[in-house]
Amino acid sequence: MTQLSEVRDLEKTANLGTGMLRREDQRLLTGGGQFLDDLPFGDFYEAAILRSNYAHARILSIDTEAAKSLNGVIAVFTASELGPILKDLPPKVTNPKLNYQVRLPIVKEYARYIGEPVAVVVAENRYIAEDALELIEVEYEPLESVGSTAQALKEGAPPVHIGSETNVAVHLIQQAGDPEAALKSSPHVLRETLHVARGGGHSIEARAVAARFDGPTQQLIVWDNTQAPHYVRQMLATIYGVSEDEIRLIAPADIGGGFGPKAQFYGEEVLIPWIAMELNHPVKWIEDRWENFISATMERTQTHHVEVGFDDDGRLLVLKDVFEHDQGAYCVGLKVPTITMSTLPGPYVIPNIHSELISCYTNIVPTSSLRGAGRPQAVVAMERMMDRIAEHLGLEPAEVRRRNLIQPDQFPYAVGLTFRDGSPLTYDSGNYPALLDGVLERIDLAEFRAEQIEARKSGKFLGLGLAMFVEGTGIGPYEGARVRLTNTGRVMVSLAASPQGQGYETVYAQVAADAIGCDIDLVSVRHGDTSFIPYGQGTFASRITSTAGPAVWQASTQVKVDIIDVAASMLKIDSGELVIRGDRVEVGDDPEKGVSLAEIASIANVGRHGMSVARNQPVAIERTSYFKPSQAAYSSGISAIIVSVDVETGKIEILRSILGHDCGTVLNPLLVEGQVLGGHAHGIGNAIYEEAKYSKDGQPLTVSYLDYALPTAMEVPTPELFHVVSPSPLNPLGVKGSGEGGTVPLPASVANAVEDALRPFGARIREIPLTPDRVLAAIYGFQRDET
Amino acid sequence: MKPSRFIYHAPTQIEEVLDLLWEYGDEAKILAGGQSLMPMLNFRLLAPAHLIDINRVKALNQYSLSDSGLTISALARHRDLELSPEVELAYPILHEGLTNIAHVQIRNRGTICGSLAHADSAAELPSIMMALDGQMNVRSKSSRRIVPAGEFFRFHLTSDLDSTELLESVFIPSMKRNSVGAFDEVTRRKGDFALVGAAVVGTWSERGTIEDCRIVCSGVAPTPLRLLEAEELVSGTDLSEEVLVAVQQLVMESLEPTEDVHTSAQYRKKVTGVVVRRGLARLAEQRSVVNV
The missing domain is CATH 3.30.365.10 (Aldehyde oxidase/xanthine dehydrogenase, molybdopterin binding domain)
Structure with a gap:
């Protein structure tokens, strides 16, 4: 070689x-x-999918006769016509301890979230297909359901999977050192409970699948705007029981964004090609935005119960975090919560760590990775506490961070935990002090604090928030x-x-x-x-x-x-x-x-x-x-945010956003900058705007952009970017990932900035996103009805 | 998200529109700018059997400003009015409200009358129209009537129009000498519907007091909500800091706002007082401008 x-x-x-x-x-x-729906498919039939409108129900009967007899309808399929493909869609990342529950491409008996596929109509066009959906009569027996992790984990909560004794999907613990002893002996211990809400990926083209069986070559050709064509082909070959060479999977050149949800494998991807083969006619299914809101995977819901022990100088002695993660109705994969577990310690030397995951099933569309993938929540837990330590000791938050950073000569640095790729959590490269210095070169702290005090006199509340992170990439x-x-x-x-x-x-x-x-x-x-x-x-x-x-x-x-x-x-x-x-x-x-x-x-x-x-x-x-990389390569970064908070309306104005980023060698600075800027916009959305809301029993309440506040160009400030370059020794190019770093620190840094601005009120920010409602509730202490 | 089957009509004369409404009534919807109707059709929240597209009715595509007031016909777009310097000069509060509606692309298509007929209480125009004491010119094949803005909004997304009627135009009387207005709202994102909003209008008297004050809130009830008690409290005062604090307190204590997915009732209760106070404070600021 x-x-x-x-x-x-x-x-x-x-x-x-x-x-x-x-x-x-x-x-x-x-x-x-050339997005999937732009491809010149010709006379493909179009499919529409009937989705469960119960968060939890047993299906007693489905009558498709009226739908089938509608002019222009080709066929209607339910589980009873799809026997050969009623096979499990296995989780992408699993664990022997997982309370494993089968996920089928289409509901066979129990529907476990609103949006789960129940029937497929194939028609001459989508209009007719949607008309036919209204003619399908499904007899549901409604069952009790749970619409949040808090509901799911309550004593005596109704089970998401009948027959399972618990809604806990997996309970995992990772430890380094002796965290319990360290908590007992720490001179200072602070505790907090922090919640991050659900959000979606929102690619500009939602999911889409088209398929045609090519008679002359005896090959099934599938067009799928997936992030992972080979993975989908492998899954289809397994479920259909054919060799991989009998399937050609094509992801169009342009898929309109992926952000994670399109890296998962869904029932629709099994159903559409199979139906095309059954009908011996090409079929396409283009997910519409409403379907995307209720049936594409999401992420983020976690509740962290975090404790930190530290000495008089603010040096970390121990971190203990127990967090609840919303897996949704099925386990599409355990990647997100396991990434959270190992992202917690970030760039800091922490001799004792306890990281504990309680992941649970809920009657909501399943979660999976979404740009940031478990990291924004971990960074919220760690970085919010770094600010609390500073507040407790009367120190600058930047100074507390500086005292705890892993130094450039400590690489490779073994954290003492295991990353989601199965390798020990060992940071390969980085220069964390340079990231912090990069921010401090751009913000004169003394000047800012003077300005902050002055501004309060005229009723203007300014705040500065920092957040640092280390991000496993390149797995x-x-x-x-x-x-x-x-x-x-x-x-x-x-x-x-x-x-x-x-x-x-x-x-x-x-x-x-x-x-x-x-x-x-x-x-x-x-x-x-x-x-x-x-x-x-x-x-x-x-x-x-x-x-x-x-x-x-x-x-x-x-x-x-x-x-x-x-x-x-x-x-x-x-x-x-x-x-x-x-x-x-x-x-x-x-x-x-x-x-x-x-x-x-x-x-x-x-x-x-x-x-x-x-x-x-x-x-x-x-x-x-x-x-094949020997292990993950660890990117890192820092966000600094300066906000002005309107304490009468709860509106947050971002005055400055600074992002320092280290993804090793930069092959194309323009592309890296684009990745970081896109990630930053997503992070602003997570921090202030985006929230997929559900009623207590799992009814989705935000299923259009009228109700789901995806930020637009008007809401996203242009960040000041800088790069630190510490090449990775793990690959010949010295590169590390840059696609998610812009998102990861923002929820934490914005929350830190808002709490800093509201310090005269003693306001406590415990929930993200920071909607005007939450900000005012934090200031005035009025109760909100959180599920 | 494809609409149900409908029959599409594209009349060119008002009379044809009225005939179609007379014939199909409940089964028909008027399509003007389509900025609310099209999403509702695509979500199948509405499934009218007949869609009457009035975009080709030239007579409806106009607005006119005279000494007595401003008449805006059914097809005049938000953007037409927003970009008119004469309208901005005559009704600064209307201009301000228009710039807060959604985004430019939407304002290019959306119509004033369409927005009012849609009757979303969290929208900008219904509260402004009530504050300016606008009148709705409603017409059917058999009758014409004038409905004051204050009686036009019946419930959430429900106006006083019956199924055979067209909101042919709206009329806004010209503002009196020394009349001033302000519009303020809190939204999640730029261009969103209001979490809470307030349109306030009043006239500075020669004695230096604010008179005929109208305070109309958006987003807090199923219809735009006129705050009569608050109006009474401020009318005849000089809008001093004490008055502003008192009216904020009154609104906060008396309001029983609605709760929805966007925000809590408690938030609305607290912040409506704030936007009312801020709106009135801007009337106070304008006192010097009107040469009282």
């Missing part, structure tokens, strides 16, 4: 390190994006890339992972061009089709740059060696004398002498029919590489 080279010095690269504009921008900005098991020289002398990079706006077509052209040394305009990047490359995992968990990135780099460096070796054989010259320039391989000190990449492709790939090839001359220039 070719020796791997490394890129660390971006000064010497032609493309990497420069903020190239996205190749994707032209089509996206001119209305030419395994692997990601793949195939790089080949095409007949026209171009380089084709095929990725297993499909993007949702991250700019893969741009950044992986940069990686391949620099690894090979050719002109970047010769490099094309394609993705999202399982026929391009046999295996892959998918885009989630801020993992692609540090897994697919090295895979592209490895495959490209191998292709470079092949290209030069073929050229050496053609030119009868030592390969050491050759260099790749533009679209040619040339003799270094005699550029006149050389061959084009197209000529090389002709010799190596097309070949001469039946003729033998010289022993040292490579053939078929095509390399596939899979990179």
Whole structure:
């Protein structure tokens, strides 16, 4: 195998390190994006799905006759017609201790949340299909239901899964040191209960699946705007009982955002292709926004009971956190709560840690990862307490943080817990003091405190909030890339992972061009089709740059060696004398002498029919590489927020937002900045606006943008960004993830800022998002009816 | 989110519109800007058998400003009025309210009359129309009537219009000399419906007192809510700090607001007093401008 080279010095690269504009921008900005519903499918039937309108009910009967007889309706399917595919959709991440409950593609007997699929109508178009939904008569026997973790964990609560003795899905504990003893001996202990609400992903195209069985090739072709095409193909092959080669899964070039919910596997993805095969006619299902609100997975609901012990100087001695996590009606995966468990300690030296998860089932649509994936809640628990320590001791919050930070010479740093990837929680790289310094260079603390005191005199309440975080990114098991020289002398990079706006077509052209040394305009990047490359995992968990990135780099460096070796054989010259320039391989000190990449492709790939090839001359220039990281790479960051709070209306105005971010080597600063800015907007939404509300028995109350306050451009301030670069030693590019870091600290930093502003009132912020209602309740102490 | 089947009508004359309403009544809905109706159709909250699109009725697409007042016909868009310097000069409070409605794209399509006929108490225009003592010109095939704004809003999303009637236009009488107004609201996001809002109007007398004060709140009840006690408290005063504090206290103590998914009754109770006080404080600020 070719020796791997490394890129660390971006000064010497032609493309990497420069903020190239996205190749994707032209089509996206001119209305030419190809989302799933834009693809020219022709005469596909359209499906609509009848969803349970009970949070918990037993289905006694379903009458589909009237629906079937409606003009334009092709077929109606319920569980009784779908026997062969009534198979479990297993959790993506599980644990032996999980109180495991089967999740089926469609309700067989018990509906456990409002939105769960009950029947599928296939019609000539979606209008008719929706008309037919109204004609299906379902006889429900309503059952008691629970609409929050608090309800679910109450003594004698009705079970979400009848037959299960408890609504607890899993109870896990991780410890480092001796937390109980440390709590007893700590000079100071502070406790608090903190709650973070549910929110959604809100991709611009909701979920969508289309499928056609291709008779001539006997292959099922599925278009699915998923974040993980190979994962979906694998799940379908397992459930349908076919080989992976019998299914071609295509994620369109543009899927309108993923944010996590599209990295999960849903019943609809099983139902639609199967129905297309049953009907022997193509079918598509485009999820509408209302369906998305009630049936796409969400995240965030956690209640943390956190305790910190510390000494007189504010040095952390112990952290104990017991938190309740809302799993929803089924366990789609345990990734989120297990990420929370290990994200708690953040950038601090904490000798004793107790991290305890109580995850429970509720009669609400299941949760799964959503940009930030369990981290924003962990950061709320830790960083809110850092501010409380500062308040308790009369210190600056920044100073308390400074005293506790892991130092740059302590890496690799073993925290003492285990990360969700199964490896010990060991931070590979970082420079946390530089992040804090970056903020303090931009905010003069003394000046701010003087201004804060002055402003109060005129009834203006200013506050400063900080939050720091460490974020496990770039997890395994692997990601793949195939790089080949095409007949026209171009380089084709095929990725297993499909993007949702991250700019893969741009950044992986940069990686391949620099690894090979050719002109970047010769490099094309394609993705999202399982026929391009046999295996892959998918885009989630801020993992692609540090897994697919090295895979592209490895495959490209191998292709470079092949290209030069073929050229050496053609030119009868030592390969050491050759260099790749533009679209040619040339003799270094005699550029006149050389061959084009197209000529090389002709010799190596097309070949001469039946003729033998010289022993040292490579053939078929095509390399596939899979990179498997040894463990997660840890990004880090800091948010600083300055707010002004209107204490009469509870409205929060963000005056400044500063974000410091460390994702290691920055391959394309423009793309990284875009990721961080997008994450920041999402974080502002989580901190102040977004909340999926449910009644006590699980009725969703916010199922449109009228009621669910997704922030718009008007609500999101432009943050001041800065980067700290501590390259990861875990991959040849030195990269770490950047897709979620902008989101992770915001709920905590905004809450810290608001509490700081309201300190004269002694207000306690315990619930996020910080709606005007909650802010006033915190100031004036009026009771709110929280479920 | 596809509407139920409906028959689409695209009349070009008012008389045709009225004929269609006469014929189909309960089974028909008027489509003007569509900014509330289309989502309701797509959610199937409404499933009218007939949709009467009035966008081609040229006679309805106008507004006119005269000495007596402003007449706004059924198709005039929010944005038409918002961008009119004459309207801004004659009715600053209306202009202010218009800029608070949703977003520019929505104001480009949405109509004044459509918003009023939709009768959402958390919207800006119903409370402003009541504060300005506007009149609704209602017409059917068989009759015409004028409904004062104060009697037009019956319940949440329910107006005084019967199923054969069209809100043909609204009339806002011109503001008296030395009349001033202010609109204030608290929303979750820019452009949202109000958690609470208040439209206040009054006239500065030569003695330096505020007279004929109208205070109308949005978002706190099933209809815009006129606060008569508060009006009485402030009328005839100079809107001094003491008066403002007293009226805030009165509103907070007397109001029994509704609760919904957006916020609690307790919040509304507390903050309605605040927006009323802030609105009145702005009337006080304008005292110097009107040369009293």
